[in-house]
Amino acid sequence: MKTPANGSAFSIQGLKKRYPGFSLGPLDLDLQPGVVLGLIGPNGAGKTTTLHCLIGLLVPEAGAITIFGRPNHPDDPRWRQDIGVVGEDSGFFLRWTVEENLRLVGRFQPNWSDRRARGMAERFNLPMNKRVNELSKGNKAKLAIVAALGHAPHVLILDEPTAGLDPIVRAELLDMLWELQEDGEHAIFYSTHVLSDIERLADELVFLCDGQVIQRTAKDDLVESWRRISFRLAADATLSLPGVLDHRQVRLEHRVTSCDYEATLEALRGLGAEAIEHVRMSIDEIAVEILKGKGAPHVAAR
Amino acid sequence: MWRLVSTTLRYRWWMVALGWVVALFTAFQVALSEKDKFPLTLGLSLVVASASVAGLLPDLERRDHRSLLAPLLAIGRREVARARALTPMTMFVVGTAVAVSGTTLGFLALGQRLDVDRVFAPVAFAAQLAPFVQLVALVTEIKVAHAEARRGDALVAIGAVGAGFAIPLAAYLSGPLARPVAASLAVATGAALTYLSSVLYQRRISLVD
Numbered sequence: 001m002k003t004p005a006n007g008s009a010f011s012i013q014g015l016k017k018r019y020p021g022f023s024l025g026p027l028d029l030d031l032q033p034g035v036v037l038g039l040i041g042p043n044g045a046g047k048t049t050t051l052h053c054l055i056g057l058l059v060p061e062a063g064a065i066t067i068f069g070r071p072n073h074p075d076d077p078r079w080r081q082d083i084g085v086v087g088e089d090s091g092f093f094l095r096w097t098v099e100e101n102l103r104l105v106g107r108f109q110p111n112w113s114d115r116r117a118r119g120m121a122e123r124f125n126l127p128m129n130k131r132v133n134e135l136s137k138g139n140k141a142k143l144a145i146v147a148a149l150g151h152a153p154h155v156l157i158l159d160e161p162t163a164g165l166d167p168i169v170r171a172e173l174l175d176m177l178w179e180l181q182e183d184g185e186h187a188i189f190y191s192t193h194v195l196s197d198i199e200r201l202a203d204e205l206v207f208l209c210d211g212q213v214i215q216r217t218a219k220d221d222l223v224e225s226w227r228r229i230s231f232r233l234a235a236d237a238t239l240s241l242p243g244v245l246d247h248r249q250v251r252l253e254h255r256v257t258s259c260d261y262e263a264t265l266e267a268l269r270g271l272g273a274e275a276i277e278h279v280r281m282s283i284d285e286i287a288v289e290i291l292k293g294k295g296a297p298h299v300a301a302r
Numbered sequence: 303m304w305r306l307v308s309t310t311l312r313y314r315w316w317m318v319a320l321g322w323v324v325a326l327f328t329a330f331q332v333a334l335s336e337k338d339k340f341p342l343t344l345g346l347s348l349v350v351a352s353a354s355v356a357g358l359l360p361d362l363e364r365r366d367h368r369s370l371l372a373p374l375l376a377i378g379r380r381e382v383a384r385a386r387a388l389t390p391m392t393m394f395v396v397g398t399a400v401a402v403s404g405t406t407l408g409f410l411a412l413g414q415r416l417d418v419d420r421v422f423a424p425v426a427f428a429a430q431l432a433p434f435v436q437l438v439a440l441v442t443e444i445k446v447a448h449a450e451a452r453r454g455d456a457l458v459a460i461g462a463v464g465a466g467f468a469i470p471l472a473a474y475l476s477g478p479l480a481r482p483v484a485a486s487l488a489v490a491t492g493a494a495l496t497y498l499s500s501v502l503y504q505r506r507i508s509l510v511d
Binding site: 055056058074081084085087095096 | 371
């Protein structure tokens with residue numbers, strides 16, 4: 001499969017969207033081919049609004065969006081051939097079978113391959129002859145993914161695709177996506193607040209809170225640099241440690257959260273701290289710290 | 303655009319068929335007491351059934367979140383808007399054609415003479431119902447325009463709904479000589495409302511129903 005030679009898979013520049021009591025942006029975001037970008041944020045952060053603007057379901061107040069260099073103009077359907085969209089709900093014809101729905105999508109996608117869609121459906125045990133309204137939630141999600149990929153798009157946009165799924169089906173879906181990204185040619189934009197979903201998949205993470213990007217970082221860098229560190233130090237020591245975001249102290253025992261643990265450790269050694277121990281943090285824990293507004297390092301001595 | 307229209311019609315065919323069965327049943331009920339009235343009753347019932355189902359169609363599609371299917375298809379907003387507006391009208395036109403056929407068959411079955419006025423009576427009736435077919439769609443557009451603070455669009459849509467009621471009423475109240483003119487006016491109003499419904503959808507800020 002060849003990806004279009006137009007730089008970014010998508011580019012969002014200066015995107016603004018306002019609702020009563022909520023304002024998104026100005027938002028700048030781009031995604032390179034072959035990259036899996038996780039969009040993380042609490043409910044109401046603006047994830048779905050961002051995605052809806054990207055896929056042309058919502059008209060923003062300002063900003064420019066391009067898909068492989070082509071503006072996502074709502075009246076020009078060509079850019080839609082480059083994207084596959086999976087949402088919580090996909091608007092399928094419920095009384096029609098999986099096969100009928102896939103055939104329908106195929107009629108509207110010039111690059112659609114029945115063979116490819118059938119192959120995926122078979123691989124994921126999707127019952128082609130079952131009506132959509134008889135499918136389990138997991139199979140509905142699989143149908144959405146097969147329908148989104150049947151025309152071999154270069155970008156896959158996922159909006160909470162595993163919402164409400166049990167852990168087994170969720171794992172199956174993540175396996176599907178894992179297989180998909182193995183060829184290294186698909187760009188995936190994955191919006192979720194279930195962080196375990198993208199722990200395995202994402203190359204980069206964008207944290208969105210109150211309509212603003214508060215941090216974008218490579219997942220590995222994040223996991224590598226964040227640590228919980230415990231140590232023993234004289235109780236009256238004034239702590240001024242680099243990278244420390246959170247500090248708790250009980251008598252001589254201290255525990256800090258650091259977003260730059262190497263710098264923190266060096267400083268602690270300089271202060272003569274004893275019994276220093278550090279543990280890695282999960283993406284969940286890191287995300288909570290970031291989204292709680294603790295993204296910018298500061299010293300918190302208590 | 304017509305692919306979208308035909309897809310929706312194929313998906314909803316059983317609802318129209320159900321409406322037609324009810325129309326047939328109604329006509330048979332009338333025929334039990336007044337046999338001669340069967341063909342015309344059948345024709346008019348088929349028109350009413352088709353208009354009712356066609357009018358409800360936009361709401362049924364909205365409940366199925368059909369707008370969320372659009373991003374999966376390589377189609378533009380304009381095409382979706384036109385298909386949304388034309389689908390109920392197409393269903394209504396098909397229903398009217400079936401009504402004319404039903405009326406004709408009814409006359410033939412009863413051995414009555416076929417004259418143009420009587421055979422095409424359902425068309426004249428359908429013409430006056432044409433504006434009503436878009437009313438549900440327009441009420442939705444009023445709600446959306448209001449929610450999106452597009453006051454001008456909301457007012458236009460309210461005016462259109464008013465016209466949709468007033469013009470067929472005027473047609474009904476007009477004298478027999480003016481009926482063809484009034485029916486033509488009602489059809490033109492139906493066409494205008496269909497166009498307006500399509501334009502208002504294209505002016506939406508959010509295409510998610």
